[in-house]
Amino acid sequence: MPDTPYTIADLLRVMQRLRDPDGGCPWDLRQDFQSIVPSTLEECYELAAAIEQGDYPHVAEELGDVLFQVVFYAQLGREQSLFSFEEIVHTLVDKLLRRHPHVFADGDIEGRVEAQCEVAEVKRSWEAIKREERAARSQRGVLDDVPVALPALPRAQKLQKRAALVGFDWPDARAVLEKLDEERNELREAITTGDTAAIADEMGDLLFTCVNLARRLGLDAESTLRHASAKFERRFRVMEAALAEADGRGLAALTTSELEALWVAAKARD
Template sequence: MTELTGVHKGYEFDIADLLRIMERLRDPSDGCPWDTKQTFTSVIPHTLEECYELVDAIQQGDLPHVAEELGDVLFQVIFYSELGKELGAFDFYAVVDGIARKLLRRHPHVFAGGAVEGRVQGSVTTDEVKANWEAIKQKEKGHSKTGGVLADVPKALPALSRAQKLQKKAATVGFDWGELSGVLAKLSEEMDEFQQAVTENDEESMAEELGDLIFSAVNVARHLGYDAEGVLRQANEKFETRFGDMETAALEEGSALSDESTLQMEARWQSAKSRD
């Protein structure tokens, strides 16, 4: 069995030390003035920032940095756990116990009898795993009493991620296009409606139809098996790289993009694209 306590060989500190460090930081008598003032709400922006920094490190393939950012994300868990303990609501060990129980419960195809070392004979497909996972979640959440299938999709998710999650949830009860062709047709329809709103110069309608268009584009990504947020991140990276190439090329010629015409910049953009 894996040792869960004590310092690992070659390292100076363990999880108990980290928990104690958090206690010291929050000590009202001699803790850190900043840390002692924090609340669940005030820590949220830092949690989001740390998660995005972790994602960025992973996408950059910088594994030492990934380890560092994982530590920062873990510290967010430790921080919230300390706040929960101070309020008598929960502590770190309750968090660990809760996620362990959930993983055992939601993976009956791995953990026979819900036991860590329980082993299931035979195998299941990925589709079966996904179906069972959703069914178990539905049972846990008791959606019939809490507002429906979409009730547990967090409102704080980035808009693209939340759109894809909402679509995925709706699909679990059959509200979905059976074929990609239907999704593409809907995307085309939304584009036509947006263009009509633009033609009519209806600002309110343009905003609404543009939202529908983006939502439909997310649905295309979902049907193709892509993560819409990830796809857009890649597009952002590509644009950033190409634009940087344009700036570099202009600088090497003693120019600046701000001084060039639209046609000149378009030529530089096409040149940058050709180097991809």
């Protein structure tokens, strides 16, 4: 362990050494932009899990892993003369200054804006600036830069938020609930026909409407579902533990009514 903490410069040098054809890491040398994308996504999810668990020492470690992904892409960019880590930082700082005129007067890091700004005003300004940026990239459609690679729930929510910016939105959550009832009825009808394609289509509409309802209620669909999944997992494990203490049988050996009784007990204990 060195006497002084390692720096960003040390991290960049480590990355250079890992990718050095003369004595570098064989695995790192085989990677390219496409091959490390799965690792990037995995690291982000591990960071999210650590935050949800409130395990902040682990959060710091996971943040380091996410930073390593950025440094890896930067090294690949430098090797191919596409961009450097310094350019990544410059682009980010420039964008932050541009998108926060209510903080940085005249786009200067030390420039101060004296007048206080409300959150709603910040959001309006943010979206206006992003529209200008999309126009500069010839992305004139409202939905043009919503990434296709986003997971389904956050992508649905982002599409809905974008549409809402131009007034294409439900007036309130009650109206979305009515639409939810409509979609449930359409799904029932599709199930009755047995048409697999229609069932899948209506199920998708139902899920999309659920995301819309979460948004209108001020909830993040991804976080809300992750919370529900964690709750289900926690209660299911309580069921397993209770059954193991009682007679050692597995859940698969129980009747529907016995499973329901265990579930009710697990909910009561939660």
